[in-house]
Every structure is written in C-alpha cells, then in structure tokens.
Amino acid sequence: MYRFLATLTSLFMALFMPLCMAVAFCPFANAQDYQPQASAADRALARAIFKELIEINTTDMPQGNVTTATAAMERRFLDAGFSPEDVHLLGPDERKKNLVVRFRAVGTPAEKPVLFLCHMDVVQALRSDWSTDPFQFVEKDGYFYGRGTQDMKDSDAALVETFLHLRREGYKPHRDLILALTADEEGGKFNGADWLVREHRDLVDAAFVVNPDAGGIELEHGRPLVAEVEATEKLYADYQLTATNRGGHSSLPRPDNAIYELTASLDRLAAYAFPIELNEVTRTYFANLAAQETGTTAADMRAILATPLDTAAAGRLSAEPAFNARLRTTCVATRLSGGHANNALPQTAQAIVNCRIMPGHSPEEIRKQLISIFGDPQLNVEYFSSLGDISATAPDRKAIVPPAPIEEVWGPLTTLTQAIWPGLPVTPVMETGASDSIYFAQAGIPSYGFSAIALERDDVRAHGRDERLPLDSYWKSLDFWYAFAKKLGGD
Numbered sequence: 001m002y003r004f005l006a007t008l009t010s011l012f013m014a015l016f017m018p019l020c021m022a023v024a025f026c027p028f029a030n031a032q033d034y035q036p037q038a039s040a041a042d043r044a045l046a047r048a049i050f051k052e053l054i055e056i057n058t059t060d061m062p063q064g065n066v067t068t069a070t071a072a073m074e075r076r077f078l079d080a081g082f083s084p085e086d087v088h089l090l091g092p093d094e095r096k097k098n099l100v101v102r103f104r105a106v107g108t109p110a111e112k113p114v115l116f117l118c119h120m121d122v123v124q125a126l127r128s129d130w131s132t133d134p135f136q137f138v139e140k141d142g143y144f145y146g147r148g149t150q151d152m153k154d155s156d157a158a159l160v161e162t163f164l165h166l167r168r169e170g171y172k173p174h175r176d177l178i179l180a181l182t183a184d185e186e187g188g189k190f191n192g193a194d195w196l197v198r199e200h201r202d203l204v205d206a207a208f209v210v211n212p213d214a215g216g217i218e219l220e221h222g223r224p225l226v227a228e229v230e231a232t233e234k235l236y237a238d239y240q241l242t243a244t245n246r247g248g249h250s251s252l253p254r255p256d257n258a259i260y261e262l263t264a265s266l267d268r269l270a271a272y273a274f275p276i277e278l279n280e281v282t283r284t285y286f287a288n289l290a291a292q293e294t295g296t297t298a299a300d301m302r303a304i305l306a307t308p309l310d311t312a313a314a315g316r317l318s319a320e321p322a323f324n325a326r327l328r329t330t331c332v333a334t335r336l337s338g339g340h341a342n343n344a345l346p347q348t349a350q351a352i353v354n355c356r357i358m359p360g361h362s363p364e365e366i367r368k369q370l371i372s373i374f375g376d377p378q379l380n381v382e383y384f385s386s387l388g389d390i391s392a393t394a395p396d397r398k399a400i401v402p403p404a405p406i407e408e409v410w411g412p413l414t415t416l417t418q419a420i421w422p423g424l425p426v427t428p429v430m431e432t433g434a435s436d437s438i439y440f441a442q443a444g445i446p447s448y449g450f451s452a453i454a455l456e457r458d459d460v461r462a463h464g465r466d467e468r469l470p471l472d473s474y475w476k477s478l479d480f481w482y483a484f485a486k487k488l489g490g491d
C-alpha cells in the first residue's frame with residue numbers, strides 16, 4: 001500500500017513542481033512555511049504539562065518516582081471531566097504506577113480501540129554534567145531543555161494535552177482512544193507495558209498501538225530528509241557462555257584450557273553470518289531507500305528484493321553494519337572474563353554474547369543455534385535475562401513477523417506528516433534496538449513507532465547531556481497528534 005501512496009505522491013509532485021517555479025501557489029513550499037495551528041491557550045497548556053513532567057524526577061533512582069508523574073496526569077484528566085471508570089492508576093509497585101486513560105466512543109464501537117503508548121520514566125541525569133539543571137524546564141535560544149525533552153516527555157505531554165483538548169471541544173470518537181503512560185521502559189524491574197499486557201489486557205487491548213518512542217522526522221540543517229516509522233523491531237537477548245577446565249600450572253601449557261576453548265567458540269561466531277531474512281517492513285524500507293540511493297547500492301537493494309535472492313548483492317550490502325542489521329539476526333560478544341592467577345592455566349572463562357533477533361524467532365531458538373555454531377559440547381550456553389537472572393534455557397516467545405503496514409494508520413500518518421513537512425518521504429523501518437512495542441507485537445497487536453518530532457540528525461541527545469527540543473518541533477508535533485487522533489477516532 002505504501003508503494004501505491006508513494007507513486008501517487010510522485011505523480012502529484014510531477015504535476016505541481018513546474019507550477020512551483022512559475023507561480024506563488026506551491027503545495028511543496030519550504031517546510032518552514034508551515035504555521036502551527038494550535039491556539040495560544042492549547043500551546044500554553046501543552047507547555048505547562050511538559051514543564052510539570054520534566055520537573056518530576058522519574059528515573060529508576062531513589063529520588064525518582066513515576067507515580068508522582070502519572071498521579072499528576074490522573075488529576076488533570078479527572079479535573080477535565082473524564083469519568084473515574086475511564087482513568088486507571090495502577091501498577092505492581094508503589095513508585096511505578098501506570099496511568100491508563102480511555103477516551104470513550106459514543107455508542108458501541110464497531111472497531112477495536114487505538115492505543116497510544118508512552119513511557120514516563122527517564123534515564124538518570126547528573127546536574128554536574130549538564131549546563132542547566134536536568135530536572136528544571138528551561139527555555140533558551142529556541143529550545144526546551146531538560147531530561148526527557150527528547151525521550152519522551154515531549155510526546156507524553158503532547159498526547160495528554162491532545163486528549164484534554166479533544167475532551168474540551170466535545171469530540172465524539174467512533175472508537176475508543178486509549179492513552180497509556182507507563183513505567184520502567186528505560187530500566188527497572190516494573191516495565192509497565194509488559195505488566196499491562198500480561199495483567200490487564202482488557203485495559204490496553206487495541207487494534208494497533210501508536211508508540212511515539214521511535215521514528216520521527218530527520219532534519220539536516222533545517223531541511224527535512226525523511227520521516228521514519230518503526231513498524232517492527234528486533235528482539236533483544238543476552239547469553240552467557242562459560243568454559244570450564246581442570247586448569248593446571250602455566251609452566252606446562254595445554255591447548256585445552258578454558259580461555260582457548262572460549263575464544264575458539266567466539267572465533268566461530270565471528271565468522272558466522274545468520275541467514276538473510278526479509279519481511280514486509282524491510283522490503284518496503286529497502287525499496288524506498290533504493291529510490292534515493294544511486295549506483296551499485298541502489299542496484300543491490302533492488303536485487304535483494306528479487307526472487308531468488310541475489311546472494312552477491314546481499315553480501316555487498318552486508319558490509320554496511322546498518323544494512324546488515326536489517327537483513328539478519330546478529331550476535332556479537334560484548335563482555336569477557338576468565339582465569340584466576342597469572343601463573344595458572346585458566347579453569348573458567350566467560351563471555352556475554354548479545355543478539356538482536358529477527359521477528360519470527362525466539363531467544364531459545366537462537367540459543368540452540370549458537371550451540372550448534374560453537375560446536376563445543378563442553379561450552380555452557382545460558383540465557384542472561386534483562387534482570388540479570390541466568391537460566392539454562394531462554395524464553396520461547398517470539399516477535400511476530402510484521403504484516404505490511406496497515407492503511408488505516410499509514411494513510412493518515414502519511415497525509416498529516418506531509419501536510420506539516422510538505423513532500424517528505426515517509427518510510428517504515430525495522431528498529432534494530434528495542435522499545436516497549438515488543439510486548440504488544442508479541443501479543444499479536446501491531447505497533448507503529450512515530451514521534452512526529454523533527455530533530456537534526458546530529459542533535460539527538462536522548463539519554464545524553466543537555467537534552468533539548470526545538471520549540472518549533474514541539475508545536476508541530478502537537479498539531480500532528482491532535483489531527484492524527486481525530487483521524488484515527490473518526491472525524
């Protein structure tokens with residue numbers, strides 16, 4: 001479907017581009033020409049909510065508390081007239097409560113709800129590292145500064161304001177719109193998205209999820225380059241490798257010591273390439289990218305989309321880590337330890353191998369595959385969970401292979417993005433990292449990651465120092481969410 005839309009867009013551009021040069025009217029005017037639509041009152045409210053959230057520390061540290069932030073938002077929804085039955089503050093820990101708000105449809109909706117998924121926690125930030133106080137909302141030189149201004153209190157605030165705005169104007173959606181503000185995406189023991197899917201599926205069950213914690217508009221010196229939408233993601237898994245040996249005196253070396261045994265296995269892993277796999281999302285991604293690339297790279301991208309797969313072309317593309325990561329499961333050794341004395345043969349050696357698994361495979365399937373790659377029955381390969389627990393086997397849950405992006409999301413997302421950033425290509429991507437979308441993907445609910453935030457490609461400061469957001473990006477995202485929520489809910 002995307003390809004069809006892209007064709008329409010090019011056709012439209014071909015028709016209007018000559019006009020652009022000749023007359024004042026031009027549908028593809030510079031993106032700077034777009035004027036934010038939200039009223040001064042809505043912008044003031046969006047700013048106040050943003051400030052309130054930035055100034056509540058929601059790190060997974062002793063001084064952090066997610067519930068303070070979710071409870072503050074709960075108060076705003078109740079004050080605005082949302083029914084207490086539609087506002088739920090809940091979680092497995094006093095400091096890690098999630099807020100789930102339902103904007104109820106009129107009558108009995110024919111379609112399942114839409115869920116907007118936003119995490120409320122942030123990564124730790126130290127005052128001594130920053131130019132400003134990370135937990136103070138500072139406006140300076142056209143930017144909002146503070147921890148979470150990019151990741152992702154900007155979108156949390158914009159969506160809270162959007163729901164309040166829609167409520168105030170008496171909007172009546174034809175399906176339920178749900179907003180979930182959750183804990184522990186960045187770390188901690190109480191991941192809210194995971195918990196809600198497992199324990200309160202009824203509250204968050206949806207036709208699809210929109211997660212502003214991914215994707216967005218990439219700018220280069222103010223010029224919008226591309227809008228990326230995360231339509232699937234790889235699965236994260238760590239494995240602990242342990243080689244053990246009887247050891248001995250280092251003056252009498254033997255090749256069968258624990259370190260040599262371990263490094264021989266790691267060498268086999270380094271030489272191994274997992275099979276190439278494409279899905280509907282990566283196919284569309286490479287097809288779109290091929291249109292922008294030139295020469296061999298463009299030709300190779302087209303060649304890997306053909307049947308049968310052109311293995312030479314895939315090999316050339318795999319030399320680029322960013323392409324390789326989108327073509328196959330990858331595993332790499334990230335930590336190493338071993339031995340107990342300078343003058344003794346090592347009795348124990350350990351390594352951590354980190355894998356990023358293609359949708360359709362489980363961590364346990366990859367554990368078994370690693371064992372066969374290592375080909376060493378003496379080497380113990382265990383699963384190392386995100387909480388640090390070691391187990392003999394890994395989870396069997398796999399991320400579902402994504403369908404082609406669905407039109408009811410893709411259509412309005414593209415149209416509205418291009419209304420704000422005229423002519424901008426919109427492309428689905430497979431995230432090689434991980435977000436909370438994975439819990440919904442595993443439950444069979446498709447998830448789309450899009451922040452509607454425009455950032456310079458060299459000014460991504462999420463998790464870093466002096467995190468900041470251009471005011472202009474914030475106001476545009478506010479317009480996007482308002483219009484997008486209405487499109488999804490039926491206007």
Ligand SMILES: [Zn+2]
Nearest residue numbers: 119151152213
């Ligand atoms: Zn995030």
